[in-house]
Amino acid sequence: MPDSAVPVPAQPRSFRPSWLSPKVLRTEALAGLVVALALIPEAISFSIIAGVDPAIGLFASFTMAVTIAFVGGRPAMISAATGAVALVIAPLNRQHGFGYLVAAVILAGVFQIVLGALGVGRLMRFVPRSVMVGFVNSLAILVFMAQVPQLRHVPWAVYPLFAAGLALMVLFPRITTAVPAPLVSIAILTVITVAAGITVPTVGDKGALPSSLPVPGLPDVPFTLDTLTTVAPYALAMALVGLMESLMTAQLVDEITDTRSSKTREAVGQGIANIVTGFLGGMGGCAMIGQTMINVKVSGARTRLSTFLAGGFLMVLCLVFGPVVSDIPMAALVAVMVMVCFATFDWHSVAPRTLKRMPAGEIGVMVVTVVCVVATHNLAVGVVTGSVTATVVFARRVARLADVTAVVDPDGGRVVYAVTGQLFFASSNELVGRFDYAGDPDRVVIDLSAAHIWDASSVAALDAVEHRYAQRGKTVEITGLNEPSAGLHGSLSGELTTAG
Numbered sequence: 001m002p003d004s005a006v007p008v009p010a011q012p013r014s015f016r017p018s019w020l021s022p023k024v025l026r027t028e029a030l031a032g033l034v035v036a037l038a039l040i041p042e043a044i045s046f047s048i049i050a051g052v053d054p055a056i057g058l059f060a061s062f063t064m065a066v067t068i069a070f071v072g073g074r075p076a077m078i079s080a081a082t083g084a085v086a087l088v089i090a091p092l093n094r095q096h097g098f099g100y101l102v103a104a105v106i107l108a109g110v111f112q113i114v115l116g117a118l119g120v121g122r123l124m125r126f127v128p129r130s131v132m133v134g135f136v137n138s139l140a141i142l143v144f145m146a147q148v149p150q151l152r153h154v155p156w157a158v159y160p161l162f163a164a165g166l167a168l169m170v171l172f173p174r175i176t177t178a179v180p181a182p183l184v185s186i187a188i189l190t191v192i193t194v195a196a197g198i199t200v201p202t203v204g205d206k207g208a209l210p211s212s213l214p215v216p217g218l219p220d221v222p223f224t225l226d227t228l229t230t231v232a233p234y235a236l237a238m239a240l241v242g243l244m245e246s247l248m249t250a251q252l253v254d255e256i257t258d259t260r261s262s263k264t265r266e267a268v269g270q271g272i273a274n275i276v277t278g279f280l281g282g283m284g285g286c287a288m289i290g291q292t293m294i295n296v297k298v299s300g301a302r303t304r305l306s307t308f309l310a311g312g313f314l315m316v317l318c319l320v321f322g323p324v325v326s327d328i329p330m331a332a333l334v335a336v337m338v339m340v341c342f343a344t345f346d347w348h349s350v351a352p353r354t355l356k357r358m359p360a361g362e363i364g365v366m367v368v369t370v371v372c373v374v375a376t377h378n379l380a381v382g383v384v385t386g387s388v389t390a391t392v393v394f395a396r397r398v399a400r401l402a403d404v405t406a407v408v409d410p411d412g413g414r415v416v417y418a419v420t421g422q423l424f425f426a427s428s429n430e431l432v433g434r435f436d437y438a439g440d441p442d443r444v445v446i447d448l449s450a451a452h453i454w455d456a457s458s459v460a461a462l463d464a465v466e467h468r469y470a471q472r473g474k475t476v477e478i479t480g481l482n483e484p485s486a487g488l489h490g491s492l493s494g495e496l497t498t499a500g
Helices: 022-050 054-071 083-096 098-117 120-126 129-151 158-175 181-196 225-257 263-279 289-298 304-319 322-326 330-344 352-357 360-376 379-399 456-471 483-492
Strands: 403-408 414-423 443-453 475-479
Touching: 022 054, 022 083, 022 181, 022 289, 022 304, 022 330, 054 263, 054 304, 083 098, 083 225, 098 120, 098 225, 098 263, 120 225, 120 263, 129 158, 129 225, 129 289, 129 330, 129 360, 129 379, 158 181, 158 330, 181 289, 181 330, 225 263, 225 289, 225 379, 289 304, 289 330, 304 322, 360 379, 443 456, 443 483, 456 475, 456 483
Parallel strands: 414 443, 443 475
Antiparallel strands: 403 414
């Protein structure tokens, strides 16, 4: 057999995940460590808002991050205990106790799984870009506002440490990007404060760190219908707020990384993570925009490994390195979060050049979203209000595009009305008044070749026009309907109440 005929053995395919490469692994690990450090004071603060022990918030951040790393739909997104969820469940904890809070977290997870399975994630298609920009800008403002109390009524040494932290994060990337600048800033400022014996607020001042892992168990509540009716409203509110924040954050990360993620899987994953967190005695949570931006935009993480390591490092830092973590100055973490705010805010959206070119309605929608979120500290309220405002603006804009023009035949025997544009509830309301019922000849043709009927309101309006002409003994012929419009008109015409 000639050499050319000897079969060459196929090279074995490599199934090694991309995150196992040394460069990616280092990036993901360092990003997870930075996020874990930033999670500690945030989780403690949110625990205080919810009225629970700081360890509860830290446990929730650990279990949410680790679980969502496996079941979530958006790689590299960070889920943990959040202020939005804490605000929703705090009244339940105050009025009924911690057992009811845990039950609400578990039930909220069930609601999220159901909503995810029903396709709530696909509703993200209907969130306009102006609302998305408003969401991002309002989050940056909220995160910044949350840092302001850390810089008020504090020792003077906090301010130079804060300034030094900002300077390090701006200048260090010019030297190397191998190590995340936030991690370098935190480490250097901690060493300086400990070595020099500088007395400033530290992480330890926020509350005691946990000393053991969470233990699974059932919520301490009576399993009765009364308990369900008490918990269900809070659980549903938590589920909706958590999904809204998580799906909006996932959409933002999609845009930053130029990749797509499954919103259905993300919604279901959030539910699973909350159920796991509830059974482990945590306060639940959802996606965190600030920590996600640290992970994705500042540290460059792109895989699920960074999310998993953020949760893992969080517990290691608390259980093993608790005394060291407690010495981290809050000024260092505040500097990190302020830098995140600066990077998150869409400065292009408020540039004078952009504002001059942007339609007034789009600017209004963005402003409404920001104002609602900042005023209520509730992202869901802002996004829903902004989306409704955008819908109204769109409806008014499209309604103006509908027009009616009349052409009378030379012999005067008939008149042809040409209707153009989109006919729906907003535009069809004015349709009835665009015809000359008394002055038109006996034959009237309504040409809809350049129009489309979208809803029952439009069919009712056309019925009203025919009815008014019929009262005067005149006939109306409707022509030019496209197939969908003809189907809708044929099925509803004559079945709706007509105006006299």
